[in-house]
Structures are given as C-alpha cells and as structure tokens.
Amino acid sequence: MEEQGNEKLSQAYRVGIAVIILLAALTIGEFFIGSIAYNWSWPLWGIALIKAAMIIRDYMHLPRVFASSEEGAE
Amino acid sequence: MTTHADTLSEYRYKTATNRIGLWLFILSDAFVFVGLLVSRFYLFGGQRPELNQFLGLIVTSILLASSFFMNRAESSIVHGRVTAFTRNTLVTLALGVLFLIGVVGVEWQIAPFAPGDNAMASVFYTMTGFHAFHVLSGVIFLAVVYRNGKKGLYSAERHWPVEAAAVYWHFVDVVWVFFYPALYLMGRPVG
Numbered sequence: 001m002e003e004q005g006n007e008k009l010s011q012a013y014r015v016g017i018a019v020i021i022l023l024a025a026l027t028i029g030e031f032f033i034g035s036i037a038y039n040w041s042w043p044l045w046g047i048a049l050i051k052a053a054m055i056i057r058d059y060m061h062l063p064r065v066f067a068s069s070e071e072g073a074e
Numbered sequence: 075m076t077t078h079a080d081t082l083s084e085y086r087y088k089t090a091t092n093r094i095g096l097w098l099f100i101l102s103d104a105f106v107f108v109g110l111l112v113s114r115f116y117l118f119g120g121q122r123p124e125l126n127q128f129l130g131l132i133v134t135s136i137l138l139a140s141s142f143f144m145n146r147a148e149s150s151i152v153h154g155r156v157t158a159f160t161r162n163t164l165v166t167l168a169l170g171v172l173f174l175i176g177v178v179g180v181e182w183q184i185a186p187f188a189p190g191d192n193a194m195a196s197v198f199y200t201m202t203g204f205h206a207f208h209v210l211s212g213v214i215f216l217a218v219v220y221r222n223g224k225k226g227l228y229s230a231e232r233h234w235p236v237e238a239a240a241v242y243w244h245f246v247d248v249v250w251v252f253f254y255p256a257l258y259l260m261g262r263p264v265g
Contacts, residue, residue: 005153012149020142027138031131034259039120044255051251059145060244065097068090 019058026051082231089234096238100245103208107249110201114256117193122261124186125198130258133176134250137209140169141247144216148240154230156223163220166243170213178206194264201253208246215239 030047033040056062147162181202187195219239222228228236 009153016145023138038262041260048252052248060241
C-alpha cells in the first residue's frame with residue numbers, strides 16, 4: 001500500500017517535471033520569436049494557448065471538476 | 075451513528091461542490107483579464123510599450139517555476155507528505171514575492187512612462203497592476219495555507235484549502251502566460 005502511494009507520488013512529480021520542461025522550452029522559444037520579429041503574433045498566440053492548456057490540464061487538474069466526488073479525491 | 079467513512083464521504087461530496095464554485099469564480103475572473111487583453115489590442119494593436127524583454131522573461135520564468143512548486147506541494151499533501159507540502163509551499167510563496175518585486179519593484183520603476191502619460195501606459199499599468207493584486211492575494215492565501223499545514227490541519231484525505239490555493243495560483247500563472255507576450259513580445263516597440 002505504502003509502496004503504491006510512493007509510486008503514485010513519484011509519477012505525479014514526474015508529470016510536474018515534464019510539464020515545467022516543456023513550459024520552459026516554449027517560453028524561451030517565444031522570447032526568441034518576440035525579439036527577432038515584432039509582427040509574428042499568431043505563433044506567439046499559439047504558444048501561449050499550448051502553455052495555458054498544459055497548466056490547466058496538468059497543474060490545475062481541470063478533469064477533476066467533471067469527475068465524481070470519489071474519483072476527484074484521487 | 076456517524077462513522078468516519080460517512081464523514082469522509084460527506085467531505086468529498088462538499089469538496090466536489092466547492093470545486094465547481096471555485097471554477098465558476100475563476101471563469102468570471104478570467105473575463106476581466108480577457109477584457110484587459112482586448113483593450114490592449116484595441117488601443118495599441120500592432121505596437122507595444124518599450125519594455126525590457128529580458129526582465130519580462132525573468133519574471134515569467136519565476137512565475138512558471140512557482141507553479142511547478144505549487145503542483146509539487148499539492149501532490150505531496152494528496153499523498154500525505156506534510157513536510158514536502160510545507161517546503162514546496164514556502165518555495166512557491168517566496169517565488170510569488172520575487173515576481174511582485176520584479177514587476178512592481180523593478181519593472182514599474184524602470185518603465186519609460188508614467189501611468190497617466192498615454193493610453194498605452196495606462197493599459198500597461200492596469201494590466202500589470204491588476205495581475206499583481208491577484209499575485210498578492212495568492213501570496214496571502216498561500217501564507218495561510220502554509221501556516222495551517224504547519225499546524226497539521228491537512229491530510230491526504232482532507233486538503234480542500236490546498237487544492238483551492240493551488241488552482242487559484244495556477245490561474246494567476248495562466249493569465250500571465252497571455253499577458254507576457256501581449257505586453258513584451260507582440261508588436262513594434264514604442265517609447
């Protein structure tokens with residue numbers, strides 16, 4: 001039971017690390033786009049939407065809102 | 075007779091209801107930020123204020139890192155790790171304060187315009203100021219949650235305030251994900 005809990009926690013930590021690495025890469029990417037081309041708004045909007053979607057899904061856990069109260073406790 | 079299982083089931087039901095209320099609040103608050111974004115593009119479309127882009131990258135990185143630690147804090151309490159929860163919450167709180175210092179203490183001081191100079195300046199200070207107030211209230215919320223966590227008020231089964239603080243904190247981060255390119259990256263710089 002304890003081992004299973006540890007494994008779940010490690011998995012949650014791993015997801016968190018993967019998300020922050022992707023967020024960092026996208027942020028650096030948009031910084032370079034913004035510093036070389038002032039009229040490239042659409043790629044910047046695309047990157048912002050991807051970043052927001054990742055935070056909402058993986059950090060804010062939006063799917064929990066639609067889960068039953070028992071599932072949402074996980 | 076009320077058993078522990080009954081009260082836990084009741085707590086989970088209440089949490090599910092609270093969760094819907096929190097997300098409704100987040101949605102309504104998001105509309106205000108959307109309004110500010112629309113006003114930015116309506117008033118100065120293809121132009122942007124002349125700001126230090128590198129400072130923008132630094133404060134954005136700080137806020138993203140704070141979200142990472144907040145997620146770690148929440149994951150820890152979900153699995154009953156109180157020490158890891160308090161440690162990560164404290165790091166999140168410190169990064170939140172650092173973000174405020176970066177925006178209000180540095181960016182506002184070095185910006186080459188005052189709030190009343192023109193429409194662009196007004197929109198810039200309104201957007202960053204309104205967002206900074208949200209960060210400040212998030213920091214206060216986190217401080218309360220940290221103190222309660224230290225007192226042992228949260229467990230793997232009962233930690234709704236932590237979830238609420240985390241969702242609010244990430245929301246403030248999501249808002250900045252759009253504000254950062256809108257203010258620092260999109261459009262021709264105008265002094």
